Amino acid sequence: MNSTHAALQHELDQQSFWKGLSLFDWVWAIIVLLGTGYAYASYSSLMDGYEKGILVSTGVSLVVLGWNWKGIRVLSLAVFLLSIFGVSRYVNGLADAEVDFFLRFLVSSQSAIMWMSALYVLATVTYFIAFFARSEYSGKVASAMTWSATTMGLVGLMVRWRESYLIGLDVGHIPVSNLYEVFILFSIITALLYLFYERRYQTRMLGGFVLLVISAAVAFLLWYAFDRDAADIQPLVPALQSYWMKIHVPANFVGYGAFALAAMVAMAYLVRANAEQKQSNGIAMTLPTLDILDDLMYKSIALGFAFFTLATILGALWAAEAWGGYWSWDPKETWALIVWLNYAAWLHMRLTKGWRGKPMAIWAIVGLFITLFAFLGVNMFLSGLHSYGEL
Amino acid sequence: MNNQPSTPIAPPAPRTSALWLKFLGSMNLAITLLVALSVAAIIGTVLQQNQPYTDYIIKFGPFWFDVFNQIGLYDVYSSSWFLFILFFLVLSTSTCIYRNAPNMLREMREYRQNIQLKTLENYLNTHSWVLLQSVEDIQHVVQKILPHNGYSARLKEGDGYVLISGMKGGASRLGYILTHVAIVLICIGGLIDGNAILKAREMLGQVVPETRNIAASDVPQISRLGFNNQSFRGSVSIPEGRQTDVLFLNYKDGYLVQELPFSVEVKDFRIEHYESGQPKSFESDLVVYDERLSVPIEETISVNHPLIYDGYSIYQASFSDGGSELDMLAWPLAGANKLPQKVKTKVGDEFQMNVLNEPWVLEASNFRLFNINPSDNPEKKFENAGPSVQFKMRNKMGEAKEFLNYMVPVERDGAYYYLSGVRGSPAEEFRYLYVPVDDKGGIDRFMAYLHALGDEELLQRIATEQNFIGATLPTKNTAQLNEAMIRLVGLFVKNGMDGVIEQVEKNAPAEKLDEVSKLYVRVLQQMLGAVYVDVLIKEGVDVSLGVDETKAEFFDAASAAIGAMGRYGSPVYFQLSSFVHHQASGLQIAKAPGKNLVYPGCAMLILGVFLMFYAPQQRLWAWLEQADEGVKFVLAGHAIRNKLDFSKQFKQIQAQFERVLNG
Numbered sequence A: 001m002n003s004t005h006a007a008l009q010h011e012l013d014q015q016s017f018w019k020g021l022s023l024f025d026w027v028w029a030i031i032v033l034l035g036t037g038y039a040y041a042s043y044s045s046l047m048d049g050y051e052k053g054i055l056v057s058t059g060v061s062l063v064v065l066g067w068n069w070k071g072i073r074v075l076s077l078a079v080f081l082l083s084i085f086g087v088s089r090y091v092n093g094l095a096d097a098e099v100d101f102f103l104r105f106l107v108s109s110q111s112a113i114m115w116m117s118a119l120y121v122l123a124t125v126t127y128f129i130a131f132f133a134r135s136e137y138s139g140k141v142a143s144a145m146t147w148s149a150t151t152m153g154l155v156g157l158m159v160r161w162r163e164s165y166l167i168g169l170d171v172g173h174i175p176v177s178n179l180y181e182v183f184i185l186f187s188i189i190t191a192l193l194y195l196f197y198e199r200r201y202q203t204r205m206l207g208g209f210v211l212l213v214i215s216a217a218v219a220f221l222l223w224y225a226f227d228r229d230a231a232d233i234q235p236l237v238p239a240l241q242s243y244w245m246k247i248h249v250p251a252n253f254v255g256y257g258a259f260a261l262a263a264m265v266a267m268a269y270l271v272r273a274n275a276e277q278k279q280s281n282g283i284a285m286t287l288p289t290l291d292i293l294d295d296l297m298y299k300s301i302a303l304g305f306a307f308f309t310l311a312t313i314l315g316a317l318w319a320a321e322a323w324g325g326y327w328s329w330d331p332k333e334t335w336a337l338i339v340w341l342n343y344a345a346w347l348h349m350r351l352t353k354g355w356r357g358k359p360m361a362i363w364a365i366v367g368l369f370i371t372l373f374a375f376l377g378v379n380m381f382l383s384g385l386h387s388y389g390e391l
Numbered sequence B: 001m002n003n004q005p006s007t008p009i010a011p012p013a014p015r016t017s018a019l020w021l022k023f024l025g026s027m028n029l030a031i032t033l034l035v036a037l038s039v040a041a042i043i044g045t046v047l048q049q050n051q052p053y054t055d056y057i058i059k060f061g062p063f064w065f066d067v068f069n070q071i072g073l074y075d076v077y078s079s080s081w082f083l084f085i086l087f088f089l090v091l092s093t094s095t096c097i098y099r100n101a102p103n104m105l106r107e108m109r110e111y112r113q114n115i116q117l118k119t120l121e122n123y124l125n126t127h128s129w130v131l132l133q134s135v136e137d138i139q140h141v142v143q144k145i146l147p148h149n150g151y152s153a154r155l156k157e158g159d160g161y162v163l164i165s166g167m168k169g170g171a172s173r174l175g176y177i178l179t180h181v182a183i184v185l186i187c188i189g190g191l192i193d194g195n196a197i198l199k200a201r202e203m204l205g206q207v208v209p210e211t212r213n214i215a216a217s218d219v220p221q222i223s224r225l226g227f228n229n230q231s232f233r234g235s236v237s238i239p240e241g242r243q244t245d246v247l248f249l250n251y252k253d254g255y256l257v258q259e260l261p262f263s264v265e266v267k268d269f270r271i272e273h274y275e276s277g278q279p280k281s282f283e284s285d286l287v288v289y290d291e292r293l294s295v296p297i298e299e300t301i302s303v304n305h306p307l308i309y310d311g312y313s314i315y316q317a318s319f320s321d322g323g324s325e326l327d328m329l330a331w332p333l334a335g336a337n338k339l340p341q342k343v344k345t346k347v348g349d350e351f352q353m354n355v356l357n358e359p360w361v362l363e364a365s366n367f368r369l370f371n372i373n374p375s376d377n378p379e380k381k382f383e384n385a386g387p388s389v390q391f392k393m394r395n396k397m398g399e400a401k402e403f404l405n406y407m408v409p410v411e412r413d414g415a416y417y418y419l420s421g422v423r424g425s426p427a428e429e430f431r432y433l434y435v436p437v438d439d440k441g442g443i444d445r446f447m448a449y450l451h452a453l454g455d456e457e458l459l460q461r462i463a464t465e466q467n468f469i470g471a472t473l474p475t476k477n478t479a480q481l482n483e484a485m486i487r488l489v490g491l492f493v494k495n496g497m498d499g500v501i502e503q504v505e506k507n508a509p510a511e512k513l514d515e516v517s518k519l520y521v522r523v524l525q526q527m528l529g530a531v532y533v534d535v536l537i538k539e540g541v542d543v544s545l546g547v548d549e550t551k552a553e554f555f556d557a558a559s560a561a562i563g564a565m566g567r568y569g570s571p572v573y574f575q576l577s578s579f580v581h582h583q584a585s586g587l588q589i590a591k592a593p594g595k596n597l598v599y600p601g602c603a604m605l606i607l608g609v610f611l612m613f614y615a616p617q618q619r620l621w622a623w624l625e626q627a628d629e630g631v632k633f634v635l636a637g638h639a640i641r642n643k644l645d646f647s648k649q650f651k652q653i654q655a656q657f658e659r660v661l662n663g
């Protein structure tokens, strides 16, 4: 009797959330909060309420994220240190990027982004080697490469942010304002989402599939940068000078990233489903089971849908300020609606009609093409009010 | 036994209203509507909406233009069929809420305490123990462990058993309701702010769009909308220092005039530029006058920072010229008249003029103070090409070409030119005439050269002076030869080198074509050169040692420009000499009362979607009953969503019990 009580007490104590936190968790929280506090104390005089709010909530989210996902800690610290290093190497202005060794080969935004690009492509190849050779070691290397690529991508964006201010105080802005910058964002977010599920489901077999989209994005990015000189930092046109942009764009890209992840998982699903049909025993059977793939596909579409809803609404609020109406049936807006309706229909089919399996996987892949059109095609083929990112 | 034949009982016929309800609330209809809406939306993006009707006629031809017009393809989003789809979506979603919400609300609060042991044992997630502890003790443990895992719990003492039912994530059902109510609110709000009401009034004949280009005050009552029009979005261009109390709404192939209960003055309009020359901000200083206000409101608006007054939102939308005053020199392009005519006009005005005994109308349509163009210079992305004026020259037949003239010379490959663009219609790109600048930085030498080429006497003299030795033109004597020379020059000025070649092709025998045209070109060059040297001499240039390189380059450029003059299409070249810049600010003024439904709807939608996905409903039950060997404890769980995650969670909870009770 008493032993039961004691056991219960012990159990309740052990499982309590706060007590479950390790020493490292606390160290993490303290580091982040100290950093946030320092930033607040030093710069709050330069910030408005909105910016202070963002700073504080970023700090808190980072603590919680780090508690739930250890990988984020190393990533944040690496990004932080490298970015600070990169920014500190700029002493005499932008021209330092050509002269300073570290800037030139590592941490100027251009170099960091080249590192990111190279690492993502290498990671893709390595993931496929891991997949075909069934090599666990290669899988680990591929993961490490993906983490490093993500780090370099984030460093690239951070340093670019600073570089924009070096061009001119009035030119400086957060780097989410043109197609080049958002493509980097897209790669990073997709990779992070993937890495999250990689740990969650303890499988690296999907890496090659997901990184394939990222490699495609990188290929586009490089083409865009070299062929169209898109890597230059441009000042913001008046319509883009808005707070809404800073949250609308990242929210959108969580959506796009999640949809891309879902489509690539769907591809893996089709591969495995085919193998099962043929009762093969090949490599395809090392992929996670259909149940897991299906679940993962649903989860990332749900995540994407939630963020895409948020992003579209933020976009509408922004439009209300910039264009005089929350909805103008501008092609970009309209295509966002189409993407949204498409995934709404997908979710309904799954949740209320219980559709599963191949048709849903194919639909998720088609969904990516619709998304791609909304993301790129509209800028290329249709004209409208969305002024950034013309090809 | 009864042997009576049993009367077959038909199932009671469902009432029509029930059938309708079923149809409207069906998922198939919902998905069909979602897909239909997407397709309609795609059409609207592929075909550019609300363009001038003439553009569509050009694109599709009169027949298809009419067909497409009938089915509303030029304004898909306010066509009746599109509104019909939206309307059905509202109806269907409402029905769906009506049918599901009561259940969901109940389910949110219900702990399912009537569940049977059998059901529990059949669930996917279930585990049973036989334990030695007392029922009370186990019950105590359950009541601690369930809340510890986030479940709220209810106890029921049944006949020989105790059932503890736990539930978590009831809010996901609320999420469903929020999401779907939000859809209804947003659609209704959108319908209010769209132009459905206006369309209805138009169909009833209460409003007719105005298609003529006339002053707002002359627009008849039938094309005017009063203060009672609750939702609209229109635009108006206000020159600095002026005010307006009306707006223009583009409607079909015309417009409507919307009256405002106040007037807006634009005191000043400003464009700021980045160092690179790209625009940085557009701002207008506004004053709002309203009888209801004791003091007028003064405020500065800019892009992304509108002024909200009395439910009306006033936005900085665009800018244009507000009637800049222009002083221009009109240089005649034909004949020997050297003196330019002074012309004073204003952007937006028409200026009648007489050139070479023909009436022409100059219609200045735009003036720009800056022209920020992509730069050829790799160091700089953009360059400011300075002020420009855009205008049309209309001849007596009413035909016009459009021109774009730059005020200051621009550099190209080291030399400077006056640029004048010309095009036949707005659909074309401008093609540019490059008029070279002389040593003094002016246009005079070019004009002197051009006029010299139109001066027959002069040409006669020069042709005589020139000794065209070796010229084997197919003519017999000098007089004829000179005549031919002058004709050749005339031809060149009128139609360019192409005209000369054409002439050769007409006259020369085919086998000698090449030879003859080379000859013509050489002779023409010689003649042009001689005229040019004459112009230089008259200017006072010493040519005894020949012509220097710049002057030679000038000759080439000037001759090329004159060769292109035939296609220029204006009898004069306008040189902008001075201007007074007046700007106009393009405002958009909107009233959107539907916002009051749409914005709360958006908030509900976000909340609802996150609740639905991230607060999945999960249930646990603990069934305790006294058995022979001890207490039978059945733990079972059920979730409708995220079953994989739930199974994992169930295993963890099961393990907790295992440790506490069997540990």
Ligand code: HEM
Residues within 6 Å of the ligand: A340, A341, A344, A347, A348, A351, A352, B025, B026, B027, B029, B030, B031, B033, B089, B092, B093, B094, B096, B100, B176, B179, B180, B183, B612, B613
């Ligand atoms: C047009 C009529 C509509 C009907 C009849 C309808 C009906 C339903 C039903 C019955 C569910 C399942 C609820 C449940 O069992 O959990 C559902 C779920 C859902 N509906 Fe609708 N819906 C409609 C429109 C929409 C629209 C326009 C959207 C917007 C995108 C939408 C978004 C959703 C979402 C995201 C879910 C997921 C539910 C979950 O995760 O549980 N619905 N809808």
